[in-house]
Amino acid sequence: MHQSHNIAWDSLTSNLTFIAENPVVTPWRTDFFPRGLPLQFNSLNHFARTVATTIRTFSDTERAKYPTSFDAPLQGKLFPDSILERYSSIPASSVTPKSQLIEHWIERAGPTPSYTGPGQENQLDQLLMLAHHPCIPLHELQQLSWGHHWALEAYIFFNVLLSKPELHADGRYKSMGSYTSALRMLTNSTGYDVQTFPHREFFGALDDGGNVERADSLADFNKLHEYLRMCF
Incomplete structure (x- = not known):
């Protein structure tokens, strides 16, 4: 076990x-x-x-394996093309060319932010960057689904x-x-x-x-x- x-x-x-x-x-x-x-x-x-x-x-x-602070890019790719190629063909995939772009995550910010994006492949560094990004309010999400x-x-x-x-x-x-x-x-x-x-x-x-x-x-x-x- x-x-x-x-x-x-x-x-x-x-x-x-x-x-x-x-x-x-x-x-x-x-x-x-x-x-x-x-x-x-x-x-x-x-x-x-x-x-x-x-x-x-x-x-x-x-x-503890990752830094305590992160850069906050305003554009660019959140995850590599290899992940996009691996998951984008899955039916109803949330891994898309749009969700690959940081600009998309910034645009989704609002009074009640809602995000759909990748959470696989142990992309913890990208997730931490999003969590620390001043323009991407992940900390305001009320639930995960x-x-x-x-x-x-x-x-x-x-x-x-x-x-x-x-x-x-x-x-x-x-x-x-x-x-x-x-x-x-x-x-x-x-x-x-x-x-x-x-x-x-x-x-x-x-x-x-x-x-x-x-x-x-x-x-x-x-x-x-x-x-x-x-x-x-």
Whole structure:
């Protein structure tokens, strides 16, 4: 399990059990269900705190790799042409020749700024530049949308799945409603599809119906661990 030396995964997984066709819920469903242990509340709180602490620690470490101040260009390219070529052909892509230009981001500033742009490829230096730019009020945004939380949900779900080896050999995990929902959430077409691209690379291509092909996510544990690192 990823970051097992920092994240108290057992505090989460010990409170979950696999039940096939659980008659307690309607309609019957195959999935993970809470065990209802006496200390469940405390255990889950402990897990959440270790996740938050680990993310905060890694965030601070990563931020320290970059300068505290940035130039504020008024024109030019925000990201290289290689990223534009890689993502612009994706349906409903937010990576476009327009969003590549800093001028576009400045023009979008206003009383209620709204931005749609790239957030992949670990472009933290560009993101920090935007966050410090006096003409681009990212700090005034009230919410993020279009999949910003998906990577964290996938990260938690598949680490939990790794903790249940009894479900791996016979592929029972594929029958879980949460597994199907996770694949749909991570790969289905949405308002902007760029954020789904890294997930589609791992899970497989979309079929003609717009659904991801049901590849065996646990077939290659090395690839799965690389995927979890990317999500983290």
